[in-house]
Amino acid sequence: MVKNPTGVLPFGGKVPTKNEIAYARLADKTPHIVVSRTLDRVEWKTTRIVRDLEEIRRLKQQPGKNMYVVGGATLVMNAGLIDELRLMVNPVVLGGGKALFKSVKERHALKLVQAKPLKSGKVSLIYATQS
Numbered sequence: 001m002v003k004n005p006t007g008v009l010p011f012g013g014k015v016p017t018k019n020e021i022a023y024a025r026l027a028d029k030t031p032h033i034v035v036s037r038t039l040d041r042v043e044w045k046t047t048r049i050v051r052d053l054e055e056i057r058r059l060k061q062q063p064g065k066n067m068y069v070v071g072g073a074t075l076v077m078n079a080g081l082i083d084e085l086r087l088m089v090n091p092v093v094l095g096g097g098k099a100l101f102k103s104v105k106e107r108h109a110l111k112l113v114q115a116k117p118l119k120s121g122k123v124s125l126i127y128a129t130q131s
Contacts, residue, residue, distance in 0.1 A: 033059065035072065053079045074103040082129050085110060091121040 016024070032047040035056065039049050050056060053076065060067065060081060069076055076082055110127035117123050 033067070035075070053081065056081055074101060077101075077108065078103070078105050082108075084113070085127045085129065087125045087127070089123040089125065 028044070028046070030046060032042075032044055033056070034042055034047055034049050035051075035053070036049055037051055042049060050059075056067075056076065057079070069082070073082065073085075109130040111130055112125070113128050114126040115123060116125075
């Protein structure tokens with residue numbers, strides 16, 4: 001999308017919106033960390049592969065900006081590496097689906113930091129973890 005912002009998206013079959021293009025440009029410049037024991041390389045130039053959660057723990061101790069986990073949150077939650085949890089509640093009842101925290105091994109107390117209703121009807125929730 002960054003290389004050809006007017007092209008058709010391969011996974012959606014449509015031309016990206018201005019917001020999708022802006023997000024792709026931001027994501028292209030943002031450092032990414034991929035936890036994997038099998039990958040040898042990744043396509044994004046700003047991405048680094050780490051092999052274990054201890055490396056994430058070391059990175060977390062370094063000064064700098066926040067790290068965001070997209071996917072695999074259960075893995076870092078079980079390791080005690082989550083300080084804040086951000087959830088988006090969509091106004092849809094599916095009647096089935098995948099449990100969000102099914103693989104979390106222990107109980108984690110959370111404190112509501114912010115609840116923000118959005119124009120779309122979604123609700124943005126931010127929780128801090130309590131040790």
